[in-house]
Amino acid sequence: MTDWNELDVKEARMAGHAQGTHLDPWQDAYAAKAAHLKESEIRALFAVVSRPEVVSLAGGMPNISDLPLDQLAESAHRLITSHGAQVLQYGSGQGWEPFLESIAEVMAVEHISADPGNISVTTGSQQAIDIVTQLFIDPGDVIVAESPSYVGALGVFAAQQADVRHVEMDENGLIPEALDERIRDLKAAGHRVKFLYTCPNYHNPSGVTLSEERRPQAAEVCRRHHVLIVEDNPYGLLGFSGRTYPAIQTYWPDGVVYLGSFSKIFAPGFRIGWAYAPAWIRKKIVLSLESAVLSPSMVGQMALHGYLRDYDWYGQVTTYRDMYRSRRDAMVDALTEFLPTCQWTVPDGGFYTWVKLPEGVNSKTMLPRAVTELVAYTPGTAFYADGQGTDYMRLSYCYPPEDEIREGVRRLARVVSREVELQHMFSPDRSGGHE
Amino acid sequence: MTDWNELDVKEARMAGHAQGTHLDPWQDAYAAKAAHLKESEIRALFAVVSRPEVVSLAGGMPNISDLPLDQLAESAHRLITSHGAQVLQYGSGQGWEPFLESIAEVMAVEHISADPGNISVTTGSQQAIDIVTQLFIDPGDVIVAESPSYVGALGVFAAQQADVRHVEMDENGLIPEALDERIRDLKAAGHRVKFLYTCPNYHNPSGVTLSEERRPQAAEVCRRHHVLIVEDNPYGLLGFSGRTYPAIQTYWPDGVVYLGSFSKIFAPGFRIGWAYAPAWIRKKIVLSLESAVLSPSMVGQMALHGYLRDYDWYGQVTTYRDMYRSRRDAMVDALTEFLPTCQWTVPDGGFYTWVKLPEGVNSKTMLPRAVTELVAYTPGTAFYADGQGTDYMRLSYCYPPEDEIREGVRRLARVVSREVELQHMFSPDRSGGHE
Numbered sequence: 001m002t003d004w005n006e007l008d009v010k011e012a013r014m015a016g017h018a019q020g021t022h023l024d025p026w027q028d029a030y031a032a033k034a035a036h037l038k039e040s041e042i043r044a045l046f047a048v049v050s051r052p053e054v055v056s057l058a059g060g061m062p063n064i065s066d067l068p069l070d071q072l073a074e075s076a077h078r079l080i081t082s083h084g085a086q087v088l089q090y091g092s093g094q095g096w097e098p099f100l101e102s103i104a105e106v107m108a109v110e111h112i113s114a115d116p117g118n119i120s121v122t123t124g125s126q127q128a129i130d131i132v133t134q135l136f137i138d139p140g141d142v143i144v145a146e147s148p149s150y151v152g153a154l155g156v157f158a159a160q161q162a163d164v165r166h167v168e169m170d171e172n173g174l175i176p177e178a179l180d181e182r183i184r185d186l187k188a189a190g191h192r193v194k195f196l197y198t199c200p201n202y203h204n205p206s207g208v209t210l211s212e213e214r215r216p217q218a219a220e221v222c223r224r225h226h227v228l229i230v231e232d233n234p235y236g237l238l239g240f241s242g243r244t245y246p247a248i249q250t251y252w253p254d255g256v257v258y259l260g261s262f263s264k265i266f267a268p269g270f271r272i273g274w275a276y277a278p279a280w281i282r283k284k285i286v287l288s289l290e291s292a293v294l295s296p297s298m299v300g301q302m303a304l305h306g307y308l309r310d311y312d313w314y315g316q317v318t319t320y321r322d323m324y325r326s327r328r329d330a331m332v333d334a335l336t337e338f339l340p341t342c343q344w345t346v347p348d349g350g351f352y353t354w355v356k357l358p359e360g361v362n363s364k365t366m367l368p369r370a371v372t373e374l375v376a377y378t379p380g381t382a383f384y385a386d387g388q389g390t391d392y393m394r395l396s397y398c399y400p401p402e403d404e405i406r407e408g409v410r411r412l413a414r415v416v417s418r419e420v421e422l423q424h425m426f427s428p429d430r431s432g433g434h435e
Numbered sequence: 436m437t438d439w440n441e442l443d444v445k446e447a448r449m450a451g452h453a454q455g456t457h458l459d460p461w462q463d464a465y466a467a468k469a470a471h472l473k474e475s476e477i478r479a480l481f482a483v484v485s486r487p488e489v490v491s492l493a494g495g496m497p498n499i500s501d502l503p504l505d506q507l508a509e510s511a512h513r514l515i516t517s518h519g520a521q522v523l524q525y526g527s528g529q530g531w532e533p534f535l536e537s538i539a540e541v542m543a544v545e546h547i548s549a550d551p552g553n554i555s556v557t558t559g560s561q562q563a564i565d566i567v568t569q570l571f572i573d574p575g576d577v578i579v580a581e582s583p584s585y586v587g588a589l590g591v592f593a594a595q596q597a598d599v600r601h602v603e604m605d606e607n608g609l610i611p612e613a614l615d616e617r618i619r620d621l622k623a624a625g626h627r628v629k630f631l632y633t634c635p636n637y638h639n640p641s642g643v644t645l646s647e648e649r650r651p652q653a654a655e656v657c658r659r660h661h662v663l664i665v666e667d668n669p670y671g672l673l674g675f676s677g678r679t680y681p682a683i684q685t686y687w688p689d690g691v692v693y694l695g696s697f698s699k700i701f702a703p704g705f706r707i708g709w710a711y712a713p714a715w716i717r718k719k720i721v722l723s724l725e726s727a728v729l730s731p732s733m734v735g736q737m738a739l740h741g742y743l744r745d746y747d748w749y750g751q752v753t754t755y756r757d758m759y760r761s762r763r764d765a766m767v768d769a770l771t772e773f774l775p776t777c778q779w780t781v782p783d784g785g786f787y788t789w790v791k792l793p794e795g796v797n798s799k800t801m802l803p804r805a806v807t808e809l810v811a812y813t814p815g816t817a818f819y820a821d822g823q824g825t826d827y828m829r830l831s832y833c834y835p836p837e838d839e840i841r842e843g844v845r846r847l848a849r850v851v852s853r854e855v856e857l858q859h860m861f862s863p864d865r866s867g868g869h870e
Contacts, residue, residue, distance in 0.1 A: 025661070025715075026663060029629060064523055069516055072519065072523075073513075077512040078508075084502065088703070138466045141466075268523070268524060271731065280459035281461060291587075292558075292565045293559050293562050299738075
């Protein structure tokens with residue numbers, strides 16, 4: 001009875017407020033893992049980014065303005081008039097067979113000879129990360145990931161209560177010796193190490209690529225420790241020199257779940273990605289997908305299938321490469337000119353550069369001041385599971401055109417130098433350093 | 436060591452087989468809940484159903500042959516040429532705002548005055564079931580569901596290791612007194628009862644509809660016990676008389692998560708559904724969705740938005756109603772003529788009738804014999820979490836045309852009467868009854 005009275009008092013107090021500000025009556029009903037759902041730092045930025053006066057170097061939206069819209073419109077029209085009853089219907093849980101074959105052809109570009117029967121179509125490769133994580137992770141299980149790692153994957157890992165441990169990278173990507181040592185120590189300490197999550201090509205956020213010689217080494221380390229590899233590869237075809245690296249999957253087909261995406265080599269709007277896994281794991285992925293969404297969108301699958309079959313999709317990829325290379329150049333030029341006190345990676349492909357701030361400047365606390373100066377970036381802390389990253393920021397050059405990139409970095413430089421000044425002003429050295 | 440020797444023997448025996456038949460080297464790596472992923476009985480039927488000579492009364496595929504494909508093709512063309520850069524891009528995790536407003540207008544038909552800000556767009560309403568279940572269910576938590584209940588939801592519940600308890604229905608749907616008693620007993624026994632999962636309109640698989648007077652009663656029972664309601668409503672607009680019932684949501688807006696779908700009132704191919712929830716829960720749903728898929732397909736959202744805005748979508752719903760009513764009539768006529776030894780429900784809308792077989796006939800063991808006679812159905816056991824349902828089968832009249840429905844039931848009648856004969860032949864009474 002006391003409980004009810006208390007509730008009544010609270011309800012009376014809150015009467016007239018909007019529902020969202022009431023105390024959540026379901027607070028005690030959520031699953032334990034619901035407490036681990038957190039708003040990502042990138043998400044909090046969305047509202048800011050949408051203001052046109054802000055130069056956003058924060059998001060990861062591809063620039064799709066070069067797509068041949070008239071041709072795509074024609075294809076969509078033809079698809080619906082000629083195959084409408086199929087395109088608008090349910091499909092199979094794993095994906096539409098002709099489309100699985102098209103995907104295998106895309107994978108062949110990265111040296112993978114894929115059995116279409118082991119491909120599963122997902123609602124963007126984000127869903128593949130979610131499904132694979134749910135398939136392998138019990139609360140407390142360890143996922144090993146690069147230091148730093150993709151914010152969207154870290155969100156999934158947190159939601160499934162994984163214990164994420166980072167492994168050092170250098171300019172050639174993940175360091176196999178460090179990986180070996182880390183896994184050995186974790187296992188020795190009794191941890192269940194479930195998989196390595198890695199983005200070998202034009203890494204998000206670091207922009208670094210795993211060297212070709214390290215690929216078999218990374219596979220061998222994991223094979224020896226019997227640790228699965230989840231190889232996330234949305235940017236692999238976007239190398240600025242046109243070079244494509246063999247996937248880690250090619251060195252250990254039985255131990256790698258490879259994730260692919262059309263969001264960067266075509267467009268994100270259909271939300272179509274895929275997972276390629278050994279048959280044992282693929283079977284469980286398909287059951288998970290059926291449970292999650294019944295079947296992937298036939299509209300998306302058939303439209304993409306038509307695009308891959310009827311259109312010079314690889315020519316479009318080369319167009320994208322040229323465009324992103326110019327933007328990378330604009331970014332690096334601007335950093336060189338305006339931010340000489342910082343260090344940054346020079347990516348050979350993809351969307352991002354990873355910038356180390358001058359000693360003592362905090363990317364998280366600096367962000368509101370940057371937004372005041374009408375420029376946005378993603379603080380480095382978003383890319384770690386353990387609070388690291390305050391001295392880094394990710395700058396994206398994928399979406400804004402070159403002159404905006406330059407203007408964004410110019411504004412950012414102003415913010416950084418003010419931070420440095422402030423820091424000097426209040427540092428122990430300057431203020432007398434007593435204690 | 437003994438274990439390894441055994442493994443070696445097995446592996447040697449299996450050498451040369453396809454990968455899928457090898458022992459899974461990752462067997463010990465899966466999460467505990469992966470063991471609960473089961474192939475649904477409906478899934479196993481898919482291979483059979485696709486053979487053209489089989490009349491399938493098993494699936495739940497809508498008949499979308501009446502859709503105005505030429506107009507839809509025109510709309511798609513216009514959408515891509517005029518809004519291509521938006522339609523092919525990422526969107527927000529919750530959904531595209533103008534589309535949320537369109538959905539609110541659809542919900543108004545079922546007496547719900549929805550705040551668009553509390554709608555979340557999902558990849559089919561299946562994803563909404565999955566997300567809500569993950570949000571509330573820790574292993575062992577109880578979900579109360581009708582007896583029988585939707586197979587696709589039961590699959591999700593099993594995957595999340597929920598303890599599903601069924602509650603009796605009669606011809607007016609879920610019985611509020613039985614619900615009350617069941618929840619009371621479960622709580623008294625120390626169970627955490629998390630939600631009631633219910634499909635009030637033209638229930639899948641029973642075909643029964645919750646009467647209008649029971650709706651506030653069901654809401655009140657749950658409110659009193661502080662048990663959330665998940666109201667799954669894919670068929671609500673497909674009432675053959677044109678009547679629409681007020682959603683349970685309208686009686687308890689703070690305690691109901693309402694799930695909607697475009698798969699039956701338009702088409703499934705875009706995989707677009709939605710969840711409508713109180714703001715506290717909606718916030719967590721959106722975070723879960725972002726983690727699962729980043730954002731729903733803009734292609735699907737913008738295409739559906741255009742369809743709802745530019746096309747007489749409600750007129751299409753009335754076309755569907757007429758078509759499905761004729762098929763329901765064909766089904767009931769055929770049952771009356773060919774299967775008088777069975778009992779069945781006469782649905783006022785939706786896709787399904789629920790058939791009780793003659794005493795002792797087992798729908799699960801009968802299925803292979805039915806398929807031999809070129810007719811398929813879904814055994815009743817698919818719709819229970821606890822092995823019940825051997826004496827029931829679900830017959831769908833949604834996809835096959837009327838003459839095929841009639842022919843399917845005729846074939847089924849032959850199978851049933853042979854089962855009855857066999858049973859008589861071997862029953863204790865006939866064989867002398869010694870024991």
